[in-house]
Ligand SMILES: Nc1ncnc2c1ncn2[C@@H]1O[C@H](COP(=O)(O)OP(=O)(O)OP(=O)(O)O)[C@@H](O)[C@H]1O
């Protein structure tokens with residue numbers, strides 16, 4: 069048992085947690101933008117898996133991590149366009165469309181992967197890391213936190229940026245109004261449809277980017293259904309963090325650690341059924357919901373389509 | 380003083396707008412000039428809000444045109460209306476409760492990336508000085524009293540330099556003091572050359588505030604009384620003329636036109652009260668002993684409530700809004716748990732009975748939150764009428780709904796309560812406020828109601844409906860009992876046998892309608908301790 073607290077194991081746990089946490093962070097921040105504007109995006113799982121696939125394919129053929137990330141964001145945007153047209157423009161039910169996007173995303177990517185690579189799963193090489201001077205030398209946490217892919221730092225910075233954006237900009241206020249009381253935003257002369265469209269678009273881009281990161285950096289390979297419910301986890305994280313980016317980021321990293329525990333335990337030489345360990349993140353979600361569920365905040369107009377002048 | 384010579388700021392010509400099954404606006408022409416207040420009246424569902432919606436870009440007309448300074452314009456979005464200089468205070472508040480006053484005002488200040496709180500604050504101060512009001516920019520909108528919220532809404536409507544201010548029923552939820560403040564604000568704006576459209580159901584407001592008065596009836600413009608006519612006619616006569624215009628031949632059927640006046644003076648209210656037959660008071664039906672119930676959010680709770688309502692009695696609860704009215708009503712209906720005391724219905728305690736069981740005993744609660752908890756907007760009128768009868772014979776049998784029976788009964792109820800709608804299948808959410816209230820009344824007063832709690836029963840209702848509702852309340856004397864919680868003192872003086880006064884969550888006094896009652900109650904309402912019962916008022920501040 070003492071193995072568990074061995075330095076290497078802890079480092080692996082932190083490093084793995086950060087890597088597993090970043091897709092969650094990006095997707096949950098995306099969900100926060102969307103929910104703040106009043107759109108409940110259940111399609112985020114589908115957007116992630118599509119982003120994972122397109123990101124992987126681009127990175128694989130063009131041999132570029134960064135183009136791969138772009139490709140991932142592009143895949144996410146593609147998927148969210150469906151949501152924008154059906155839910156924001158035409159006012160269809162957001163829950164139904166969201167689930168449809170998720171199912172379609174999972175199905176389509178599995179088929180495409182099969183058609184392209186058959187039963188082989190080609191791997192990408194290791195991705196470049198950026199060490200932060202001095203900090204990465206700190207024992208135990210240094211290598212885990214400060215020797216990572218550049219996108220890790222950018223993702224965390226993004227959460228900070230988002231906090232500022234929500235608080236200090238006009239668009240941030242518009243987003244909030246669209247989720248609190250869309251008719252008030254409309255009456256103030258700002259288009260609710262446009263506001264929500266941009267919100268969902270950025271959600272798609274972020275979820276796709278998260279998926280891309282998962283395939284390119286996290287796994288180095290694309291396998292069907294590889295997101296394994298992480299999109300839904302992002303939705304829960306967003307809810308628990310009351311849509312506040314800083315809390316969302318912290319919660320994402322914590323959940324990331326619970327996701328990476330498998331690897332750490334294997335390193336420590338502890339044999340527990342992997343099925344059991346794979347359940348861990350979901351148990352964590354449920355525990356968190358039971359404990360903090362009451363604190364969660366959802367905007368009053370969430371999941372309600374807005375049509376001007378309708379009663 | 381006479382703005383008659385100046386030409387119109389905004390003019391609508393031949394506007395028509397239809398909704399499924401109703402012609403909301405039928406070939407309406409109307410105009411408003413700088414420096415005038417143009418009062419607009421009409422029954423519930425006459426099409427007033429629809430017309431204002433068209434001017435504000437919320438609705439698009441089917442046909443007809445709008446002229447601004449004589450030039451034709453197309454107002455196809457709220458943005459366009461704001462750019463033209465039309466600012467609107469809508470019938471239903473457009474303040475966002477969770478945001479601060481400043482955030483609410485800055486909303487829509489696009490064109491810049493960053494929110495500019497400093498200049499917004501300065502601008503708010505300017506408006507505060509102009510209108511003579513003082514609002515805390517950092518207060519959350521939800522925490523403001525309704526009158527304050529209204530002032531913020533007016534500032535919001537003027538925020539981008541309006542030339543026309545539309546006020547859609549601004550006074551229906553205001554206390555008399557807040558109405559006075561609104562008058563002052565409007566007078567200042569008028570002196571500044573602003574044009575105002577003022578919609579109200581209260582005749583005396585329309586008459587005392589309006590330079591011109593227009594009346595809509597069933598989507599059509601009945602006519603406009605011009606400035607000369609308004610200024611040369613005595614208010615009483617003017618009110619009669621307006622009633623004629625509003626109800627046409629129906630007004631003649633109403634034996635006493637004077638009775639139609641909602642703004643009844645105290646003397647008239649006393650008289651109306653004396654006219655009502657006073658049945659002998661019977662057994663206590665509803666008893667509250669030492670009741671305390673918690674508040675919710677900014678809405679305060681109640682404590683130490685002792686109150687008895689007897690058979691054949693209508694008891695009024697007076698008080699300024701936000702003094703525990705909702706907590707009291709919900710404690711009785713069973714929607715809020717008591718923290719102390721006991722409630723007895725027909726002599727037996729009901730503390731263990733939930734809402735449904737109390738309702739089965741004959742206790743009814745007519746909520747003041749029509750849209751929020753009263754009706755289900757997406758369901759038909761007939762389903763709304765039977766919402767509380769689900770599963771009961773003969774409307775449900777073997778667990779399945781019997782549409783035919785329900786619709787037939789619903790049609791009878793609509794007939795009886797004068798609900799105006801294309802049919803019982805109409806979605807309740809599309810009804811005008813007055814018709815929604817009639818649907819609720821039909822639901823709560825039928826099916827064996829014995830004790831009814833009315834909460835602000837007539838706000839937003841037109842003259843005729845208001846009178847109808849008050850008549851229904853008075854009829855409760857016939858072997859039933861009613862508790863009427865209202866912020867409209869005139870209304871209470873008219874319908875109640877006794878009036879108790881609620882202040883800071885406690886009952887601070889009691890009075891019977893009669894000479895001088897209004898002053899005494901008014902004094903108790905604002906916490907004039909010398910007039911209230913000894914002790915009760917002093918404790919309320921803890
Ligand atoms: N969005 C809508 N969809 C369907 N019907 C509507 C809609 N808006 C209004 N109506 C109908 O149009 C008619 C006019 O409604 P409007 O709200 O303009 O009346 P109003 O004069 O403002 O009444 P109130 O005094 O009750 O506010 C009503 O019969 C109403 O049911």
Ligand SMILES: [Mg+2]
Nearest residue numbers: 427428429470
């Ligand atoms: Mg209206």
